[in-house]
Amino acid sequence: MNRKVVINCALPYANGPLHIGHIAGAYLSGDIFNRYQRMIGNEVMFICGSDEYGTPISIQAEKEKVSPKEIVEKYHREHRKTMESIDIFFDYFGRTTDPEHSEFVEDFFRDLEKSGYLEKRKMISAYCPNEGRFLPDRYVNGTCPRCGYENARGDQCDECGRTNDPQDLINPRCAICGSPAEFRETDHVFFLASKLEGRIREWLEGKKEWRENVRSFSLNMIQGGLKDRAITRDIDWGVPAPMEGMEGKRIYVWFEALLGYLSFARKYSREKGESDYWLNMYSGGHTFYFLGKDNIFFHAILLPAMHMASGKYPLPERVDANEYLRFNGQKFSKSRGIGYSVDDILKIVDKDSLRFYLSSILPESSDSDFTLNEMKEKVNSELNGKYGNLVNRVISFAEGKGIHPEYGEGDDLDSTLEAGLTKFLSSYLEAMERLEFRRAISLWLEAVKSVNSYFNDAKPWDMVKNHDPKVSARIWHSLKAIEYLTVTIYPFVPSGAERVWDSLHGVNMPDLPLKHLEEVCTFSIRNTGPVFKKIEIEEEEGNELNLVVGKIIMAENHPNADSLLHLKVDLGFNVIDLVAGIKKYYDLKDLEGKKIIVVKNLKHSKIRGIESQGMLLAAQDSRGAHLLTSDEKEGTEVLIGEHRYSGEGKISIDDLKRYDLKADNEGLYPTAVIGRDRLYMTANGKRVYIDEKVEGKSQIR
RNA sequence: AGCGGGGUGGGGUAGCUAGGAAAUCCCGACGGGCUCAUAACCCGUAGAUCGAUGGUUCAAAUCCAUUCCCCGCUACCA
Numbered sequence: 083m084n085r086k087v088v089i090n091c092a093l094p095y096a097n098g099p100l101h102i103g104h105i106a107g108a109y110l111s112g113d114i115f116n117r118y119q120r121m122i123g124n125e126v127m128f129i130c131g132s133d134e135y136g137t138p139i140s141i142q143a144e145k146e147k148v149s150p151k152e153i154v155e156k157y158h159r160e161h162r163k164t165m166e167s168i169d170i171f172f173d174y175f176g177r178t179t180d181p182e183h184s185e186f187v188e189d190f191f192r193d194l195e196k197s198g199y200l201e202k203r204k205m206i207s208a209y210c211p212n213e214g215r216f217l218p219d220r221y222v223n224g225t226c227p228r229c230g231y232e233n234a235r236g237d238q239c240d241e242c243g244r245t246n247d248p249q250d251l252i253n254p255r256c257a258i259c260g261s262p263a264e265f266r267e268t269d270h271v272f273f274l275a276s277k278l279e280g281r282i283r284e285w286l287e288g289k290k291e292w293r294e295n296v297r298s299f300s301l302n303m304i305q306g307g308l309k310d311r312a313i314t315r316d317i318d319w320g321v322p323a324p325m326e327g328m329e330g331k332r333i334y335v336w337f338e339a340l341l342g343y344l345s346f347a348r349k350y351s352r353e354k355g356e357s358d359y360w361l362n363m364y365s366g367g368h369t370f371y372f373l374g375k376d377n378i379f380f381h382a383i384l385l386p387a388m389h390m391a392s393g394k395y396p397l398p399e400r401v402d403a404n405e406y407l408r409f410n411g412q413k414f415s416k417s418r419g420i421g422y423s424v425d426d427i428l429k430i431v432d433k434d435s436l437r438f439y440l441s442s443i444l445p446e447s448s449d450s451d452f453t454l455n456e457m458k459e460k461v462n463s464e465l466n467g468k469y470g471n472l473v474n475r476v477i478s479f480a481e482g483k484g485i486h487p488e489y490g491e492g493d494d495l496d497s498t499l500e501a502g503l504t505k506f507l508s509s510y511l512e513a514m515e516r517l518e519f520r521r522a523i524s525l526w527l528e529a530v531k532s533v534n535s536y537f538n539d540a541k542p543w544d545m546v547k548n549h550d551p552k553v554s555a556r557i558w559h560s561l562k563a564i565e566y567l568t569v570t571i572y573p574f575v576p577s578g579a580e581r582v583w584d585s586l587h588g589v590n591m592p593d594l595p596l597k598h599l600e601e602v603c604t605f606s607i608r609n610t611g612p613v614f615k616k617i618e619i620e621e622e623e624g625n626e627l628n629l630v631v632g633k634i635i636m637a638e639n640h641p642n643a644d645s646l647l648h649l650k651v652d653l654g655f656n657v658i659d660l661v662a663g664i665k666k667y668y669d670l671k672d673l674e675g676k677k678i679i680v681v682k683n684l685k686h687s688k689i690r691g692i693e694s695q696g697m698l699l700a701a702q703d704s705r706g707a708h709l710l711t712s713d714e715k716e717g718t719e720v721l722i723g724e725h726r727y728s729g730e731g732k733i734s735i736d737d738l739k740r741y742d743l744k745a746d747n748e749g750l751y752p753t754a755v756i757g758r759d760r761l762y763m764t765a766n767g768k769r770v771y772i773d774e775k776v777e778g779k780s781q782i783r
Numbered sequence: 784a785g786c787g788g789g790g791u792g793g794g795g796u797a798g799c800u801a802g803g804a805a806a807u808c809c810c811g812a813c814g815g816g817c818u819c820a821u822a823a824c825c826c827g828u829a830g831a832u833c834g835a836u837g838g839u840u841c842a843a844a845u846c847c848a849u850u851c852c853c854c855g856c857u858a859c860c861a
Contacts, residue, residue: 095861138860294800299787312859335861375787376856405788406855413855443796448788449855456795459810467823475820482819524797524808531825538817538825546819612821
């Protein structure tokens with residue numbers, strides 16, 4: 083087995099820090115595969131780099147009053163450092179602002195032109211005479227022709243949702259400076275992808291081993307035809323389009339960035355002093371791309387189309403896209419402060435723990451959820467408790483009792499163990515080949531359990547007591563088993579695995595550790611204390627929901643909304659205004675005097691003109707909404723389980739979701755989750771209830 | 784609204800593409816074992832109408848239809 087393998091990870095955009103969603107989306111999978119491929123003896127070229135052109139960067143630069151170059155410089159350096167901080171080392175980490183990249187792109191562009199895949203076409207585009215530039219659709223504002231909303235955007239009207247064409251807007255204006263926009267004719271170069279539609283479809287259809295999410299999604303996408311795409315833009319920050327009459331135009335960032343994989347590989351080869359190395363590597367035909375699902379179109383359709391058109395480079399063997407990683411059930415969002423950047427999370431956990439946890443929740447087939455609590459649980463119980471402790475217990479036992487591990491024929495226990503490990507290894511390798519990394523980890527975990535179990539059953543401590551000389555063979559077999567586990571976890575937790583190897587052998591892990599497994603080796607163990615440490619994360623447990631019983635003293639229809647009610651609610655000491663969307667389900671006269679449960683410390687929010695100073699809770703099922711209620715006096719505090727309200731300040735709707743409010747299985751009582759427990763709510767010791775039986779587990783809002 | 788993903792024991796999940804005897808794993812609860820180890824590890828028990836309804840089938844968590852709910856995306860930005 084000695085194949086040439088090229089592994090490419092989607093180029094991160096150089097306009098902000100990388101968060102753990104990016105890592106789980108593309109880079110960790112790429113690195114796991116990279117390490118795996120090297121481990122089994124293949125030659126690997128592992129490439130990535132910064133995507134540094136494009137409008138968002140130039141706009142950001144304008145805002146921050148710096149040059150695009152400065153922004154790009156900063157994040158290029160930062161990204162590379164971040165990758166290395168979690169043991170992701172590319173052979174080459176390039177950048178698209180590199181002149182050698184531009185040169186490559188321009189050559190590629192000319193090649194396509196020669197072979198008839200490019201065509202100049204006229205387009206009408208919005209233009210701001212004041213700014214002196216063409217405007218992307220969303221930078222055109224005007225009056226919506228359908229609803230009359232005056233601030234509709236050129237792409238879509240926020241008010242009525244209609245998708246617009248900038249030319250449809252009445253009184254179109256430049257969104258940047260506000261001056262009236264004009265429409266001018268402009269030339270753009272189109273990539274004639276439609277010519278390749280049949281070939282792309284056929285090619286995709288043949289990729290049966292690809293993940294469902296990539297193959298079906300792509301096929302689905304070109305169902306309506308593969309359209310020719312404009313690959314030039316009227317912007318300043320990009321690679322110039324090398325075509326007559328196209329002066330000042332830049333090549334569309336995506337078109338250009340996708341060529342980074344090749345141009346970076348070429349640059350890498352040149353720096354290596356072996357200028358054809360990259361072509362040589364690509365000629366193996368094993369090219370793998372790792373990316374997030376938002377990049378599927380570009381890698382599974384556009385890139386292969388470009389390669390087909392040029393005819394020079396092999397098509398991907400595999401395009402592997404992960405879904406999204408969420409944080410506590412929500413999308414990672416820097417602006418809303420949801421989730422962690424890599425640099426921030428590394429202040430809380432070490433890289434091995436992070437890689438281990440992320441590996442075990444890689445969003446391979448559907449979105450997955452990152453939570454600190456789960457990370458702590460998994461890392462402490464699996465990586466530490468099961469694996470780390472196994473290493474530690476065997477080594478410290480052997481050393482403590484002065485046993486020198488020596489190979490010897492084993493008994494039934496040993497041969498069962500060995501057979502189990504052999505089987506494990508082959509299914510592990512199969513999973514890795516198929517890029518099923520989560521499965522590989524879960525197989526590994528099973529194997530770890532079986533070795534712990536073996537060690538328990540083997541009871542070497544009894545053998546020591548009985549002066550059984552076979553104990554040294556027993557320890558040898560145990561160490562061999564640990565070796566298996568260590569080698570197989572290496573692609574996921576490289577630093578940790580190397581530390582374990584060191585304590586088994588006192589030397590660095592060899593380049594081809596898999597081969598070593600078959601050898602009757604000698605061990606030279608060193609007890610350096612636990613290789614992994616448990617992580618400490620303070621749990622965010624507690625009740626930060628300030629719930630009270632309230633009594634509706636006034637209910638009226640909301641003057642400006644169809645489905646909302648305006649309520650005044652007595653909370654015992656004060657009366658607040660609430661806006662609630664239950665108009666469809668309750669009559670006004672039934673509501674007055676009714677006791678309800680109110681979230682008192684929710685951020686106030688103006689809803690269609692009336693400020694809602696809290697939120698009432700109701701269970702919602704297919705038939706409608708049903709209020710939570712209690713017979714206790716208004717103002718009575720509502721507890722979740724034993725938890726009293728212990729928070730401070732206002733909470734947001736997003737915070738509320740953490741409690742996962744739901745009706746119980748019978749649909750009679752509301753429940754909320756605090757920590758790991760689903761708990762009932764009580765007021766004065768009596769359960770809060772739902773005013774009418776609902777479907778079990780109905781959501782409460 | 785459109786597109787995409789999902790609803791599986793108390794919490795988190797696997798399984799669904801190729802339907803099949805007891806539904807996986809982690810945490811938690813309960814009981815036991817062990818004492819080498821990081822209060823760790825190992826074994827066992829309880830706990831799931833696999834969102835709902837209907838259909839196909841000898842057989843459905845898995846396929847089809849309908850429906851309810853949740854989440855994400857919906858910038859010719861990249």
